[in-house]
Amino acid sequence: MAPSPSEPGDTSWVDRRDDSARSWADEAVRRVVADANRSADTHLHVFPLPPEWGIDLYLKDESVHPTGSLKHRLARSLFLYGLANGWIREGTTIVEASSGSTAVSEAYFAQLVGLDFVTVIPRRTSPEKIALIERYGGKCHFVDTPPAMYAEAERLAAETGGHYMDQFTYAERATDWRGNNNIAESIFEQLSLERHPCPDWIVVGAGTGGTSATIGRYLRYRRLSTRLAVVDPENSAFFPGWVTGAADYSTGMPSQIEGIGRPRMEPSFVPSVIDLMMPVPDAASIAAMRHLHDVTGLSAGGSTGTNLWGAWQLIARMLREGRGGSVVTLICDGGERYQHSYYNDAWVAERGLDPAPYRAAVDRFLAEEVWAPPRTP
Structure with a gap:
């Protein structure tokens, strides 16, 4: 609709109102917000760790959203x-x-x-x-x-x-990082009755960088002692870009772990809110993802495995330091999307990946409290 004067003969004001367009937008917003209102919050599962460790590991299950993922x-x-x-x-x-x-x-x-x-x-x-x-x-x-x-x-x-x-x-800017039922606020509300309600670490991967930006900003805004760790798969630009401080870092190579890792530093990735970054071998991500399914029955994708590998590394550090506490990470999406790939031994082998040594390291860690992963090439 073309702009028109607000009053007959008055050309000093311009009214850009389009009632039909505004009515459509109002209805669209109502539908999107109603979808959120129909959905219960996502579950926070407890991963079984030896009770004598005094450490709790929580998995926020984003796979239960209507479209099956954190996205x-x-x-x-x-x-x-x-x-x-x-x-x-x-x-x-x-x-x-x-x-x-x-x-x-x-x-x-x-x-x-x-x-x-x-x-x-x-x-x-x-x-x-x-x-x-x-x-x-x-x-x-x-x-x-x-x-x-x-x-x-x-x-x-x-x-x-x-x-x-x-x-x-x-x-990084579309989500209200101060609250309004964002993922960070949800995590802390769900932890409020746990024995360690303020986790030592929250561990996430980075695809766009939006989740890490939201959580990192929320932690600072609420003045919480929790630290943010970001895990990154092979070929991704985020870890080397974070280490070197190069905002334009690029690898030009795709990640084999769908949903996280990017060939370039993305505009939504906010390095300054991250306390620690950890590179994770792709084979370790697959081993951790499969271990989760075998131990808990929860089926998840490769990015969840990346998260878990990072969480276990931090728990091993807490054990060495003699500290109890809690760690939170995410189930990013469901494993049904990856039956042809990460859960398929032939597919994994074709890509030169061997999860077996990493799986053995996880099993030993949980059984003997010894964290000794294979050395990466």
Whole structure:
């Protein structure tokens, strides 16, 4: 609707009001917020550690969201951010660059508010995730290499007159890090009746960097003693970029652990809120993920294994220092998405990965209190 004077004959004020557009946006926001209101908070599981250690390990199970992953929170925040900013309107095509789970969740919310959704996605993305994107009405546009995703998503958004969600830029600002039921606030509310309600560490991976930014900022805002550790898989730019302080660090190589690790330092990654970063071998991530399933029956993806490996390292440090306490990490998504890959011995072997020595190290640690992982090449 073209701008019009606010009063007849008055050209000093311009009224940009569009009642029909505002009405559509109001309804879209209501639907997105109602989805959150229908969903109970995610579970906080206790991982079995030897009781004599005096240490508790908690797993916040983000796989129980309606779209099955931690990215459900991000997609909800990105949609609300885009709607509140007036970037998403009736008829807008939503475009994203995603390695999988964010696209699944954004396709869900696009369908919820009646918009078309297209994601630019690497060809190697798991077929299970592709099927989920399409189940929610999304379309997949494939590229051969992850670095090509960004420019192609921008091109598609311009071509369709759509909105590029750009999770890698907006993840750290779309979520209210001070509270409003973000993941950090939820963790501390759920821990309030535990014997160690203020954990020594929270351990997360970084895909966009949004989760670590939210948790790290919340810890400082609430003046909590908990420290934030970020784990990073092979080929990712986050760990070397954090160590060197190079904001433009790039490896140009894809991560084999879907959902975390990036070939470049992303705009949403906030190094200054992180207390510790730990590189994790891909084979260790797979060993930890499979150990979780064998011990607890919980089925999770490779990024959860990365988280667990980091948590066990920190628990080993606490034991050496003679300290009790608690550690919290995340179940990022469910293992049903990775039956063809991380749970498939042939697939793992084809990629030159050998989880067996790492699995043996975990078993020994939990049985004998000896942390002696294999040396990485």
